[in-house]
Amino acid sequence: MDNVSRVTSFVLSGLNVTMNYRVALFSLTLISYCFVVLVNVALIVTIILDKNMHEPMYILLCTFCMNGLYGTTGFYPKMLWDLLSPVHVISYSGCLVQALVMYSFVCSDMSILAVMAYDRYVAICRPLEYNSIMTKPRLLLLVCFSLLTPFCISAMNIILTSRLKLCSPYIDRIYCVNWIIVKLACFPADIIVNNIFAYITIIIYTFHGFLIVWSYVYVIKTCVNSLENRAKFMQTCVPHLTSLLIFLATIFFDVFNLRFGSNLPPTIQNVIAIELLIIPPIMNPLVYGFKLTIIRNRILGGITCKFQR
Template identity: 90%
Template sequence: MDNVSQVTSFVLSGLNVAMNYRVALFSLTLISYCFVVLVNVALIVTIILDKNMHEPMYILLCIFCMNGLYGTTGFYPKILWDLFSPVHVISYSGCLVQALVMSAFVCSDLSILAVMAYDRYVAICRPLVYHSIMSKQRVLLLVCFSWLTPFCISAMHIILTSRLKLCSPYIDRLYCINWIIVKLACFPADTIVVIIVAYITMIIFVFHGVFIVWSYVYVIKTCVNSLENRAKFMQTCVPYLTSLLIFLVTILFDVFNLRFGSNLPPTIQNVIAIELIIIPPMMNPLVYGFKLTIIRNRILGGVTRIIKR
């Protein structure tokens, strides 16, 4: 079995430069994780408990927040452990699982954003048939698509990566991602299939982006001549576009870091590496919670009742 890796564990070297500040970093990371869990769980529970929000837009928002929790769970517990561990090691299988979680999280975020764009397109451009098009069955199908498809694609990448023979156990990053593992392959020729599949995946998700742009071109055209649609756009689409902008900015920084980050100071590399996992899951619930009146009122009402008790 020449194609089976002899590496049994990886050393995550991205944290070494910051160990002098481990207590402060641990406290900051723990607070950040607790805050991410708090705001996402608050929004999820609010939507689940309020029957008035059992509509496609809020269901998709709930799924969006669940995916944020899924992605951060693949990162925070490990980094918190490493901050007080003298050796930053992760098993081979653990690294592949973390890479799978990170990849599926990012791809699912874009898929969910595409489904949410479709929902807003139907709601604003075709309001008379909205409930027939966005039926419970179709919403369930779209949710399954936005979760299962990215997971299956990411799993295929990980399976192909697991067949590579690796020559180094050192990952110059705070966590495992598939592309970094592939770069450790002993024989670059063996990575051709992985690279081809990666480019096909990239094309698939570029089409997601094209679909989002197409949807919002029609939404904006529809809203221009209607005061009612403009109000609906400001209420429901602005939070979505904010989330989309946050996602695009963080993903572009991460791609830049992967391609050209070797010339940057290690601290800057680490900050860029984790912003994709920290900023969107933290900001998305806040953006929707503050902007969508019904969610804001439900959460504030719940907090008020808890305080009065």
């Protein structure tokens, strides 16, 4: 048992069925990654360079896009390498790092969405107090909370996973996921602590969900009898709700795939596995870019100036 538990590398077996289409998949993956980087960097740079957008809502949006780049960087370079390689192997430490990035990326997205919901609540329901509540120090604290807390929670999950003795080096997925690694443990009793901490994590992010629902209950109540607030809701809350629904839908399919997707065709499993790393990182900046007038005008203005030159 000691010999099989000393896993030094993992074999990612989820990609084997698609190797006949290696060139086409490599091209599509590279185009997707380039487009993710393009739309997110464009929005981030626009917000950073325009002082008129140095407000809480836009700073949180900038953080949201940065987290999207962080998560996709943990997946696409390794995926592109695997598409060119006949053997899909990742080191033990590299697998844990990738699982950490994936885990913290998803948790940070949820935290940022919760903070953005609170920001919209204060802006619409308590507009006279907005500047005194969403001060720069408090905003910095909220941004740090939405990035560092998920990272620490995810790191704790990965540390608990790293202590397990594993009986197999085969991961039936195209990238490393903490839950998949935990299932490779030799002794079921060893993963009790992992399961307990996983339930604690679920409870923490359930409270995030309650915060979002609570914020929008008050926002909708406030907007019902006010045309001005309804216009503000349509302008700033609809993009947030769209991003939230996209996030929840992709998470639902990913969790379903992890828990019950073993009977699905491998190609379908792969599509569901990567949707979380394609759809939200591309759609979020596009939704905000098209819906928020000031961002749309800045980007279109910059493109127009370049063509005129």
